[in-house]
Amino acid sequence: MACPPPKPHPTELRLPLWAENHRVEDYRNVNCRSYGRCIDLAVRADWEGFTCRKCPLFHEDAAPRADRFAFDQPADNGRP
Secondary structure: OOOOOOOOOOEEOOOHHHHHOOOHHHHOOOOOOOHHHHHHHHHHOOOOOEEOOOOOOOOOOOOOOHHHHOOOOOOOOOOO
């Protein structure tokens, strides 16, 4: 029997002083497929902010790299 996939688990974060010294990537995974659901949860709970650091999905989805979008193109020898 397979284990169910982990669910998103955002944690409330009080932003002002802490966030000034950190990049958003340090405490959120904006590339996560569940990021929108976490924003909805934070808004409905009236949180000042949230962090993904305790979420099991925090390191799951990485930022897309150029090789995911690049493809082989034949050279255009007609251009200078």
